[in-house]
Amino acid sequence: MCGIVGYVGPDQAVPVIVEGLTQLEYRGYDSAGLGVLTARGPKIVRAVGRVRDLEAKLPKRLSSTIGIGHTRWATHGPATQANAHPHQSDDGRILLVHNGIIDNAAQLRARLVAEGIEFASDTDTEALAHLIARSQASTLEEQVLDALSQVSGTFAIAVVDSTQADRIVVARRGSPLVLGVGDHEMFVASDPAAIVRHTSSVVHLDDGECAVVTADSFRTFTAESSDTGKQPQTVDAEAIAAEIGEHASFMHKEMFEQPESLRRMLSGRLDHRFATVRLDGLGLDPRDLRSFKRVKAIGCGSAYYIGQLGASLIEDLARIPADAEPASEFRYRNPIIEPDTLYVAVSQSGETADTLFAVQEIQRKGGHVVGLVNVVGSSIARACGGGIYLHAGPEVSVASTKVLTHMGVGFAMLAVLLGRVRDLSHSDGARILAGLERIPDQVREILDREAEIGAVADVVADATSVFFIGRVRGYPVAREGAQKLKEISYLHAEAYPSSELKHGPLALISAEMPTVAIVPDDELVDRNIGALHEVSARQGPLVVVTHEAVEIDVEVARIDVPKNERELDPLLMTVPLQLLAHQVATRLGRDIDRPRNLAKSVTVE
Numbered sequence: 001m002c003g004i005v006g007y008v009g010p011d012q013a014v015p016v017i018v019e020g021l022t023q024l025e026y027r028g029y030d031s032a033g034l035g036v037l038t039a040r041g042p043k044i045v046r047a048v049g050r051v052r053d054l055e056a057k058l059p060k061r062l063s064s065t066i067g068i069g070h071t072r073w074a075t076h077g078p079a080t081q082a083n084a085h086p087h088q089s090d091d092g093r094i095l096l097v098h099n100g101i102i103d104n105a106a107q108l109r110a111r112l113v114a115e116g117i118e119f120a121s122d123t124d125t126e127a128l129a130h131l132i133a134r135s136q137a138s139t140l141e142e143q144v145l146d147a148l149s150q151v152s153g154t155f156a157i158a159v160v161d162s163t164q165a166d167r168i169v170v171a172r173r174g175s176p177l178v179l180g181v182g183d184h185e186m187f188v189a190s191d192p193a194a195i196v197r198h199t200s201s202v203v204h205l206d207d208g209e210c211a212v213v214t215a216d217s218f219r220t221f222t223a224e225s226s227d228t229g230k231q232p233q234t235v236d237a238e239a240i241a242a243e244i245g246e247h248a249s250f251m252h253k254e255m256f257e258q259p260e261s262l263r264r265m266l267s268g269r270l271d272h273r274f275a276t277v278r279l280d281g282l283g284l285d286p287r288d289l290r291s292f293k294r295v296k297a298i299g300c301g302s303a304y305y306i307g308q309l310g311a312s313l314i315e316d317l318a319r320i321p322a323d324a325e326p327a328s329e330f331r332y333r334n335p336i337i338e339p340d341t342l343y344v345a346v347s348q349s350g351e352t353a354d355t356l357f358a359v360q361e362i363q364r365k366g367g368h369v370v371g372l373v374n375v376v377g378s379s380i381a382r383a384c385g386g387g388i389y390l391h392a393g394p395e396v397s398v399a400s401t402k403v404l405t406h407m408g409v410g411f412a413m414l415a416v417l418l419g420r421v422r423d424l425s426h427s428d429g430a431r432i433l434a435g436l437e438r439i440p441d442q443v444r445e446i447l448d449r450e451a452e453i454g455a456v457a458d459v460v461a462d463a464t465s466v467f468f469i470g471r472v473r474g475y476p477v478a479r480e481g482a483q484k485l486k487e488i489s490y491l492h493a494e495a496y497p498s499s500e501l502k503h504g505p506l507a508l509i510s511a512e513m514p515t516v517a518i519v520p521d522d523e524l525v526d527r528n529i530g531a532l533h534e535v536s537a538r539q540g541p542l543v544v545v546t547h548e549a550v551e552i553d554v555e556v557a558r559i560d561v562p563k564n565e566r567e568l569d570p571l572l573m574t575v576p577l578q579l580l581a582h583q584v585a586t587r588l589g590r591d592i593d594r595p596r597n598l599a600k601s602v603t604v605e
Contacts, residue, residue: 002029002085002099003071004177005194006158006168009185009215014062016187017069020194021051029071030079030381035086035095036067037165042095046084065215066165068158068188070097073389074281075268076105077122087126089133090117093162096132098125099175099190100154101268108150124153124268132159140164141212144171145223154267158188171210175264179203179211179218181232186213192235201232249592251397251488255578258402259444265391265406266436269413275429276420277413282370283386286421292342292368295418297324298358299346302400302483303407307346308476309570310411316567317432318418328354330361337365344414345384348395348403350375359383372410374403388414397593399487401578404480405443408571412436415567435565439572442562446575449559450583453576456557457583459541460485463514467505467540468495470518471528473570477518477545481577488585488595498531509540516577517556520569521547532556543580545573 003024007016017034032054033046043062047053051071070085077083085097102108105124108131113119117130131147132140140161148155148171156175160168170177170188180187180195180202187195188211192202203220205211209228211220220230247253269278295314297307307324314322327345343362347355350373359380362369371380371387374395381387390406412432420429460466466485470478475497482493496505498517509515515535519528529552535542536554544556547563559576563569585592 002073002190003194004068004097004099004156004158004188004190005070006068006097006160006170006188007185008066008166008168008213009182010065011185013064013067014058016198017067018051018055018058019197020187020189021054021069021071023194023197024071024189024191030074031072031081031084032070033072033084033086034067034069035088035097035160036062036064037095037160037162038062038064042088042092042160042162044086044088044095046081046086048079048081048084066160066168068095068097068160068168073391075101075389076124076280082121083123085125087121087123087129089129091133094129094133094159096125096129096157096159098128099156100173100264102128102151102155103153103268104151105153128155128157140167141169141210141221142225144169145210145225148223154264156190167212167214169210169212170205172205173207177205179205179213179232181218184215186215186218188213196235200234202235203230203232205230248586249397249582251399251401251582251592254395254397255401255575255582256447257393258405258447258575259440261392261402262405262409262443263440265409266440270433270436272430272433274420275426275433277417277433279388279413279417281387281389284370289418289421291340292320292418293340294338295320295322295342295344297322297344297346297411298327298330298355299324300327300352300354302404302480303346303348303352303355305476305480305483306404306407306411307344308479309408309473310344310346310414312473312476312570313411313415313567314418317415317424317428318422320418320422327352327358330354330358335361337362337367339366339368341367343367343369344372344411345369345380345387346372346407347380348374348400350380352380356380356383372407374406398595398598399484399581399592405571405574408574409436409439412568412571432565432567435568438564439568442564442572443575445562446572447579449576450579453559453579454583456543456559457580457587459543459557460491460514460516460580461489461584461587463491463512465492465508465513467508467513467515468493468518469498469501469515469531470495471498471524471531473522473567474498474518474520474528474573477570477573477577478516480574481516481518481580484577484581485584487598488581488590488592489588490590490596491584491588498528501531501534506534506538509535509538511539511541514541514543516543516545516580518570518573519544519546519550519552520566520573521550521563522566522569525550529553545576
């Protein structure tokens, strides 16, 4: 997730900006830059890599009391110095940093090129800098509003103007932005963590709100130019560092961030005109995509299970053979690497050692591997060179929730992209895109049922062992549900295909062992209900994750999930299992964010 820092005041701006960018490194990024207004005019310094790489490029003397800085997570265009922020207008006057995605950037770029503008980058952001510079409004804040009226998409921006060098103008829509109020100095940032060392007095901008800041004052207003009169609030530095808010755990917080984070992930990536998706980060054109005859996902733990779910999506939509394999086992079996197989390395941190070793094994044998990771600039992201960034934002809890859901959506988008260069029809592509757009709101519906799921958790919390079962699409969901429960509650849990119950596991069913069953409303619903009867006949307590239309004629504790397209239903069915695990672990008094023996990023083999 990109980071923004800005400063105006009596002190030197560069050290403040660099320090703030360093505080935002946890978000993940692939390049960094800053722009300041000096006595000789605007000065921009940018670097691919870490903030320390930016520091190494800074002139020894760069005197300025106003400037903006940025850490970039590549969306439009690769990680290059030209694509790093800040971006500059063609007349050199406007410097701008931007978090988010401008959905109509292609149309804006085409219009500006026709008007004679030469673009210096591949980014969507640069178009906005040119729009601001071309506005005929009299003040910088009015010019920014004029430009934003022509833009669709999400953004948090900070803008400076060499002809109005006493101010920074900021605006937000869909991406966070705060002001920091100091003693004759002002700060702007995408996260309070970047500025809390300088001031504990902050103003949180609301969606659709803008602000203009000078060294001695600030004003907040809307796009209609009406003042909103925001007042600073005092924040605690330690609380800002934790960022847990009112939630009982980071896991709880991160689960409830999913609707907005998923909306952000999808923004700008769905191409309704051609019923496909835009995944430019893969670096693959249609001819490349058609050349693959098989897809294999590799990952560890939850990333492996979501890889199984992704393989099912790819087979359903693209009709390409696909499967998943634990990365920890991959290189030890001397795998056969096929040149016409697309390998997908899945990792939250991008630093999982087993997965990185598998990537290196694939590349050593001439295979093509892309990444599905959350942390830009991570080892796996760099090793793969191409991939799909998840844009879930930072995830602190060891048990992955929102990143896991983002991985599932990432696989769904990949499946659509592969399908649309093959035999997936326009109407089916459009159907899946519409389903993807419904997911954020449907996740919100599930989260709103937390109390109901809490009541169901009582069925599980008193057990010492729990079965999870599912069939075909539901089996990876069952495996992930068992993973979540064992990770944070320390209850023994294991998953089986529903069809395998009679081949051994039924021997363990009793009144003391609950079974959590995944029963979507699909073509296998009758067979799944048959499995419920097998468990019920042996007095096994049942928790069923299902859809409202499914009629179940045995006694169960039921969790209904909103219905989407049958291919996407499994993604939604993982969410109540996150809540269920959290509720059980809470009842058992576990340390939910730091479960014993586990780490967030497994960087050793």
